[in-house]
Amino acid sequence: MTDTSTATAASVPLAPRALPLLGHALPLLRDPLAFIMSLSDYREMVRVRLGPSTAMMICDPDLTRQVFLNDRVFDKGGPIYDRIREVIGDGLSTCPYPLHRRQRRLCQPSFHPTRLAGYGAVFARAAEVKAGSWRDGDVLDITQEMMTLTTRATMETMFSGSLLAETMRRALADTSTIVTAFFRRMMTPALLRRVPTPRKRRYDQARNRLSATIAEIIAERRADPTDHADLLSTLVAAVDEESQDGQKQLSDTELADEALTFFLGGMETTAITLAWALHLLATNPDVQRAPGRDPSGPGRAGRSTPRTCPRST
Ligand code: HEM
Incomplete structure (x- = not known):
């Protein structure tokens, strides 16, 4: 081989x-x-x-x-990672090897088992609300539906309920612009990427505004560091006992990069996975009708999942 x-x-x-x-x-x-x-x-x-x-x-x-x-x-690098780094900097999923171990140690408390139940509850609530908004016979763009579901739920797990509705709406719109432009920018040669087209202007504005929104949220959290039981609280409080250079905590830039990494990395992946799962359920009615498991424990009888499924995927 x-x-x-x-x-x-x-x-x-x-x-x-x-x-x-x-x-x-x-x-x-x-x-x-x-x-x-x-x-x-x-x-x-x-x-x-x-x-x-x-x-x-x-x-x-x-x-x-x-x-x-x-x-x-x-190691991670090259033109594709360069494009991703334009948005999420040197967060855990894009940073080069020498930075990775420190970032892993600092991010790990955010995914401690004691934290996961809380995140799960947020997603379950968001799923109930979303499914409750569908009616039999609705024709839905299921990918878009799942994107709004996971974006809202991810924002809540990261920043708890502390975001103003306007901040949330702005971040949702900017995220959607960035994700739409991402793949095309990866494929476009450097010279063409600099041409000031309306699409590029929209992308630059969305990227700058989303970074500013995240910086604003971090500044507010630094000013009030009580545990909000969300991802940002664990990132702000994380301490790297093995730090070699005295930098035991994440700096503001590192915090922003991690927050954007979790936000953008966790949102589309989960939305697309859910959209495919719903598509498979919709095209396999026997599986859809089968009794589901109670999410609170293995093996216990529970309600069928999902309760409703869009007719059109
Ligand atoms: C179904 C959903 C998901 C899929 C399919 C997925 C897929 C992946 C894959 C394939 C990698 C490895 C990438 C590489 O090594 O280059 C990865 C890494 C990563 N993912 Fe996900 N992911 C999902 C959900 C999430 C969520 C919800 C979050 C955040 C809350 C997240 C954050 C990350 C991070 C931070 C890394 C880098 C980890 C490291 O290098 O130590 N992902 N993901």
């Missing part, structure tokens, strides 16, 4: 139908899933060209394992 850390680019086959200058950007933008699936026939690795850059696609489970486990060699 190939060792991914020593493979040279020339020894790896290039995916078919690369266009001059654009490379594989068009099929990736038009139908990313179909394009990625078409690469699974390659046994180990395949090269994909994104404009002037080349990416290596790993197609083999053992090689994938090497890449995930050897984070000193396969």
